Amino acid sequence: MSLYAGLDVGTQSVKLVAYDPETRQVVATTGHALELAAGDDGSREQRAEWWIDAIRACFAALDPGVRARIKAIGVSGQQHGFVPLDRAGNVLAPAKLWCDTSTAAECDLIMDAVGGAGRSIEIAGNPILVGYTASKLPWTREHRSQVYAQLATILLPHDYVNFWLTGERWMEHGDASGTGWLDVRERRWSDRMIAATDTGRDLRDCLPPLVEADAMFPIAPAIADELGLPRQVQVSAGGGDNMMAAIGTGNVSPGVLSMSLGTSGTLFAYADRAMVDAEGRWAAFCDSTGGWLPLICTMNCTVATEAVGKLCDFSTKEGDALLAGTRPGAGGLLMLPFLNGERTPNLPNGRGSLFGMTASNLTPANLYRAAMEGAVYSLKNGYDAFVDAGMRFEAIRLTGGGSHSAVWRQMVADAFGLPVDVPEQAEGAAFGAALQALWASQRAGDRGADLPALAAAHVRLDPRLSTRPNAEATAAYAAQYQRFLSHLDAIRPLYAG
Known part of the structure; x- marks a missing residue:
């Protein structure tokens, strides 16, 4: 009777679904709206504590009996956001988001350092487009120098939520590829793109380790108690919202x-x-x-x-x-x-x-x-x-x-x-995060657990909406x-x- 929770930390809201794979039904859905701070220079920002407050509200809205049945959580998050942490794990500034266009000039500076957009694609597979995480680093160095001086860890929104849930810092390849720093062909950090972003320090020291898609981590006991969850809950690797929506739509x-x-x-x-x-x-x-x-x-x-x-x-x-x-x-x-x-x-x-x-x-x-x-x-x-x-x-x-x-x-x-x-489940990203948590749980006991087969069994289309x-x-x-x-x-x- 275990349930699998999917959290989607979006731009407009945080959504939570609790999925029962035995009955193949979403047994509960909750949501909480988010604010967005917008500037005339194209800046779009949110405070990380807004996400956490919304997550608390989403779990609080669940029946205690539902919370008690949750076995694992998957987190989906808006891509590209830049969450800077100090050595103690404190957030240093509001998160610049995927839709922030104030760093357009920094995109060109990074690409020019390696020989242009075409050369960036040759090196790592992608140009540095507006909104990508990489461009937010030199902007921070220029406009928030104290934040840059204290910067110890760079996380994406879904990584930060995972960090809050578990106390562990990691990234997985899907969301990491939206930073502009990942060599997507080799699925590893690109030393050349990282160096092009900042010649004054080695940013590799700020990037968390990359983990595989089926990785799982235990929830921190204090967070489990706060949210009314069992202390045995596991947190899957999660991913960017588009990556989770891919799973959620099969x-x-x-x-x-x-x-x-x-x-x-x-x-x-x-x-x-x-x-x-x-x-x-x-x-x-x-x-x-x-x-x-x-x-x-x-x-x-x-x-x-x-x-x-x-x-x-x-x-x-x-x-x-x-x-x-x-x-x-x-x-x-x-x-x-x-x-x-x-x-x-x-x-x-x-x-x-x-x-x-x-x-x-x-x-x-x-x-x-x-x-x-x-x-x-x-x-x-x-x-x-x-x-x-x-x-x-x-x-x-x-x-x-x-x-x-x-x-x-x-x-x-x-x-x-x-x-x-x-698909029957309209919240594709949150549902996909729940399915990823289910798959990772299955893989923990059976390395042969097949995600396409799982998706085929659980992602159902609504013929009334075709x-x-x-x-x-x-x-x-x-x-x-x-x-x-x-x-x-x-x-x-x-x-x-």
């Missing part, structure tokens, strides 16, 4: 394409080898199962739709009803929704743009649809790179907040010309997508610096 073998529609939008697939692109058109990440995870990330997904809802004074929960009278193409209204800068396409200094406005089409409904379509077109732009590289997919598995919307599901199916399926493309709508989106690409080419020079 994307642990070739041929599956997952899409997550949340604050950001991501598109990712499993690979059994490092999928490095010489042009850096996608992130060549490792995953959290021992494989690799080529990934497309856009920084503006529900960010854009929520901004429109706020502007027009309606809740995004009303979005589907609002769009009932609109059609693909938003009446000619086209949005490039780069409100936070953008990673795909790579425009860290980019800003949102609205084109094709007329007296008749500038309505709240069309504006909302244009924001949704713009986010989908950004992902389609990345998907085209996958297809150019020879990857082929028969369907999309949709997760994240957007998967709850019938309009999002239909729009994705139509714009990509592919069927869309939705969506198929409409040929007429697909044609309309294809025409609007070409407009998106032409306008994208037109604005690139405006934000190239």
Whole structure:
């Protein structure tokens, strides 16, 4: 009767699911909202104690009987965040997040030190893109010199939560590949990229050891008591939110394409080898199962739709009803929704743009649809790179907040010309973290425990939410997508610096 808990420390909230593998049911789900500190310079930060307070609240909301049955915990966390610790394990400053674009100049400085973006890809598999952890280190050295002077350990958000739970410091390869310091082909730290980030000290001393995806650590007794958990609870390696969402959507073998529609939008697939692109058109990440995870990330997904809802004074929960009278193409209204800068396409200094406005089409409904379509077109732009590289997919598995919307599901199916399926467990990252904890527990007793088989048994699709493309709508989106690409080419020079 053991339960496995999955924690997802996101940008907007912390979510917790408790999963019973015997009945194959999530027996409890809780969540707690998070604040976000935003600056005009592109900075996006959160305090690590906000995550911990939210985790405490999530466990407190569980029935004591549920907490007593938990055997293991897996932690999913927003990628790329920079959590600096001193030698005593104290957090030295707010965590700069994945969506922080204030360090764009530092990305170029690091890559220039090794000979440019192309050389960075040759060395470690990825360029240093805006938001990646590596760029936050020289920024901290320049703008928070006292923090830099006391820096002893660099952790990512999910690593910090693991550290709080266990007292141990580690990273696993999936989340580590989003730092910019991991050689993703060899699955080890890249001495050259680390040295290029800081010539004044050896940052390897600040990086925790890398562990395998099935590693487990005991929870600290004091934390178990505080959370009302058994002291025998184990904590699995965990991983980045996209890596955990891959597990939670069953994307642990070739041929599956997952899409997550949340604050950001991501598109990712499993690979059994490092999928490095010489042009850096996608992130060549490792995953959290021992494989690799080529990934497309856009920084503006529900960010854009929520901004429109706020502007027009309606809740995004009303979005589907609002769009009932609109059609693909938003009446000619086209949005490039780069409100936070953008990673795909790579425009860290980019800003949102609205084109094709007329007296008749500038309505709240069309504006909302244009924001949704713009986010989908950004992902389609990345998907085209996958297809150019020879990857082929028969369907999309949709997760994240957007998967709850019938309009999002239909729009994705139509714009990509592919069927869309939705797993029963909509919280893909939290559910994936629970499944990773289950797998690691099984591996502790049986080294042959197979993750693809486990995912096939536990990740079930909801046939009521499956969506198929409409040929007429697909044609309309294809025409609007070409407009998106032409306008994208037109604005690139405006934000190239």
